[in-house]
Amino acid sequence: MVDPMKRWDVLVVGGGNAALCAAISARRTGASVLVVEAAPKFYRGGNTRHTRNMRCAHDSATGTLTGPYTEEEFWDDLLRVTGGETDEQLARFMIRESKEMLIWIAEQGVRFQPSLGGTLSLGRTNSFFLGGGRSMLNTLYLTAERLGVEVLYESPVVDFDIQDGTFRSATIERGGERVTIAAAALVAAAGGFEANIEWLKEYWGEVAENFLIRGTPYNRGSILKLLLDNGVERIGDPTQCHAVAIDARAPKFDGGIITRLDCVVFGIVVNKHAQRFYDEGEDIWPKRYAIWGRLVAAQPDQIAYILFDAPSLEMFMPSLFPPIAAGNIRELAGKLGLDAEAVQATVDSFNAAVRPGTFDHTILDDCRTEGLTPPKSHWARRLETAPFYAYPVRPGITFTYLGTRVDRDARMLMNTGAPAGNMFAAGEIMAGNVLGRGYAAGIGMTIGSVFGRIAGREAAANARN
Secondary structure (H helix, E strand, O other), X not given: OOOOOOEEEEEEEOOOHHHHHHHHHHHXXXXXXXXXXXXXXXXXXXXHHHOOEEEOOEOOOOOOOOOOEOHHHHHHHHHHHHOOOOOHHHHHHHHHHHOOHHHXXXXXXXXXXXXXXXXXXXXXXXXXXXOHHHHHHHHHHHXXXXXXXXXXXXXXXXXXXXXXXXXXXXXXXXOOEEEEEEEEEEEEOOOOOOOOHHHHHHHHHHHHHHOEEOOOOOOOOHHHHHHHHOOEOEEOOOOOEEEEEEEOOOOOEOOHHHHEOOOHHHOEEEEOOOOEOOOOOOOOHHHOHHHHHHHHHOOHHHOEEEEEEHHHOOOOOOOOOXXXXXXXXXXXXXXXXXXXXXXXXXXXXXXXHEEOOOOOOOOOOOOEEOOOOOOOOOOOOOOOOOOEEEEEEEEEEEEEOOEEOEOOOOEEEEOOOOEEEEEEEOHHHHHHHOOOOOOOOOHHHHHHHHHHHHHHHHHHHHHHO
16 A cells, blocks of 8 residues: 655556656656556556557658658648647647657567558558557556556546645545545546546437447546646547447447457448448548547447448458358348348449549559549449448547647646646647547557656656756
8 A cells, every 4th residue: 555644756647658658757767656547457558458559750661660751741641630620839749759759668668560451551650569559558567667666556536636736636545445645746647538428428419328438448537527627728629539430249348459440441331221421432541540430420320331342351450240241232231230222222323433443452542433422532342242241330439639738848737828837647638739630540659658758757857846
């Protein structure tokens, strides 16, 4: 049990990538660091447990990256996916700082592997963790503990003592008791509120009941709420989030990466009325996969179906659940509980609109439709070869973008416009500064790593002063 009389230099709230980067960064400067994680040890780490890669700028190819990814190209990608809804100064700063992260993360013991293939198309831009997110997380914990960082699990923060923008102490619940922890500086890295269905319903209405939560059930936004209630300035649209289309058969919580479906670009997507509702081939998949959760959320009953045929079956990474298969389109519709004539008409209409081209899923190819609304701009091929397949999908929420406003030192800003005295934030709890909307693969880990490292360093410096 933690000594209630001890005053720590830095208290880190949260247990994922951002929190561990902050804890390690602070400890390497000599600060005493305590990490409090609401989840049990098995579920520690929030969404980091389910990640695979991070996106960092780099000037040349490496042993695991196939080529350079410049700061300007990273910025252009971020600008495109957010539609300009980002703090440009902070985002460009993050991108510049990201160039050091591949080295720094490796110095903490994390190892990388060559990028995966298929629809991901990330061999040049994103570094994949050897063993995935859980392996990366375990390595960071091991490094932190070897450095002398102390960790408490099953210790949710239930209150903060914050006076005039200065953190004094936190109250945690542990073993049925409440304990007050004093620290010279606070780093909040406790994620968003995606697992809090009631809070989601405040902005989405009853449709949020049909959302599936890809990660931990412990990200309920309690730390975010405490900070906002104590005068920290909020940023971000509460309805914006990283939301993908995941298998509708996935569990309500913690289905993770293995329930995500990357086959949208190979087929068509219809709603319960057998109607297509968006361009499945709009852009390279890692730049568009995170719009499909919101698209499905806008459909009747928040359900949709990805339809494709035999040639596409082995072109994407398989998910946990097998696709539903049938010998013809009408039979497939029946298995999905859809109107067979309506599904057949939609497929026939799509097939008639397909214009031949040279299919290549790694580029924006010339396989498209003509005279169809919505169009399919790339990778359009007729669905005509049995067997035919389908996946039912629902919105899978990864993390929310409502958060705390920060400056380039990861210091929280107060509603007065002044910086907080000794409070810093990193990761999903402040991601809305960079992500006003939209997403590109690996950016969440970039935000967590970059601002986690900065938050820890700055919190430690603040504590020394």
